[in-house]
Amino acid sequence: MRKNQIIFVLTVLITSVGAACAQNGREPAKSAAPNAAASAASSANAPCAPLETRTANAPDQKPAFPGQTRGCAVKSDAAFDVTVVAKGLNKPWAVEPLPNGDFLITEKDGQLRIVSAKGEIGQPISGLLPVNQGGVSAVSGQGGLPPISARGQGGLLDVALSPTFERDNTIFWSFSEQRTGGSGTSVARGVLSADRRSLEQVRVIFRALPTYDNGLHFGSRLAFGADNMLYITLGDRFDKATTRPQAQQLGSHLGKIIRINADGSVPADNPFAKQNGALPEIWSLGHRNVQSAAFDDQGRLWTVEHGAQGGDELNLIEKGKNYGWAVISYGEEYSGESFSGAATQKEGYEQPVYYWDPVIAPSGAQYYTGSAFPGWRGSLFVGALREQKLVRLVIKDNRVVGEEHLLADRGQRIRDVRQGFDGALYVVTDAANGELWKISPKR
Numbered sequence: 001m002r003k004n005q006i007i008f009v010l011t012v013l014i015t016s017v018g019a020a021c022a023q024n025g026r027e028p029a030k031s032a033a034p035n036a037a038a039s040a041a042s043s044a045n046a047p048c049a050p051l052e053t054r055t056a057n058a059p060d061q062k063p064a065f066p067g068q069t070r071g072c073a074v075k076s077d078a079a080f081d082v083t084v085v086a087k088g089l090n091k092p093w094a095v096e097p098l099p100n101g102d103f104l105i106t107e108k109d110g111q112l113r114i115v116s117a118k119g120e121i122g123q124p125i126s127g128l129l130p131v132n133q134g135g136v137s138a139v140s141g142q143g144g145l146p147p148i149s150a151r152g153q154g155g156l157l158d159v160a161l162s163p164t165f166e167r168d169n170t171i172f173w174s175f176s177e178q179r180t181g182g183s184g185t186s187v188a189r190g191v192l193s194a195d196r197r198s199l200e201q202v203r204v205i206f207r208a209l210p211t212y213d214n215g216l217h218f219g220s221r222l223a224f225g226a227d228n229m230l231y232i233t234l235g236d237r238f239d240k241a242t243t244r245p246q247a248q249q250l251g252s253h254l255g256k257i258i259r260i261n262a263d264g265s266v267p268a269d270n271p272f273a274k275q276n277g278a279l280p281e282i283w284s285l286g287h288r289n290v291q292s293a294a295f296d297d298q299g300r301l302w303t304v305e306h307g308a309q310g311g312d313e314l315n316l317i318e319k320g321k322n323y324g325w326a327v328i329s330y331g332e333e334y335s336g337e338s339f340s341g342a343a344t345q346k347e348g349y350e351q352p353v354y355y356w357d358p359v360i361a362p363s364g365a366q367y368y369t370g371s372a373f374p375g376w377r378g379s380l381f382v383g384a385l386r387e388q389k390l391v392r393l394v395i396k397d398n399r400v401v402g403e404e405h406l407l408a409d410r411g412q413r414i415r416d417v418r419q420g421f422d423g424a425l426y427v428v429t430d431a432a433n434g435e436l437w438k439i440s441p442k443r
């Protein structure tokens, strides 16, 4: 231990300022015994070169604990190839690998497609809810269900496989639903037909309330936990005076993470299931706009949410907890004003595990467990829209101990990232001529 610490100090002294920090390009595999260098990197005063060196939007704010922002730059020892699997996707929002090597892809304007492992882009799958604005025209009028509203940030959003997909061919998708008086995030489920060209038995299993009339902050990612529950991340619908305060109100779904059974029913052990005036689907509260969600290998849910100017944050989600928005937050309003009260910490409100100021604009997340890149096991990958890169966070003992930015040379907004059944990572880019990329070990 002591010897390692000496080696660590020497390493830091020898390493130039711009070089990777204490881990020096090596990372402990998830299963490896903790080593002193990695521990030191996460400790309070370990010297390192942070990846982020630009001026913060809110430079006077102080992190609640060391390493909560501007983490140590680390460098992958993983050599990889990036293959463009498909081009010409129209604003793809989600990629979901299928067990046979193909992919389900959502396009924001309302198409759900299968892209084959070879990159052939299939026709839109029919039987999806009809689309109200833009995108493909209505499909089948599924029992009079309201259409998808492809307005602003809304449209066809995430897609997820049933935990028992190989038996039941069931999929789940989230979308902004056109409703009387506006729109709202909803989740539907359906069964992929044997020829995979259509969906059957389609029904909406969750509707975020209240309905609101704008095109902003719908969330939403879908993730199944080891408990076979469906977790749905939502947004606050943006408006400062009307919807933002609802992130703190248990009578509203806005700004919440939701937990339901796969049939839409409410689990009896949800934290507010028996509380008067509370919506029983709520799992956690105080979120701004969550478009990244991933379970780790211990079954814990990590989410990344969009902050305003300088307040994107990584959270480890626990039952019934309050993640602060908009009572506490890092960053500031888009106008440059402080948030009301301007607090970054308060008793009873959870601190983010990590935050970015300036922001990355996060969308999509994957906790890596594959064998293709042993050095990446235990890393959380996050797509960055504004920053146009793939962010890798090295997580140890519930703290971020390293940050790396990948694919920055490509200059594309990353909308989603998922691990394939082959252990490769798959990424979709947010563009009218969007692409699906495969990240695999260098050949």
Ligand SMILES: [Ca+2]
Binding pocket: 286, 313, 323, 324, 325, 328, 329, 350, 351, 352
């Ligand atoms: Ca927060």
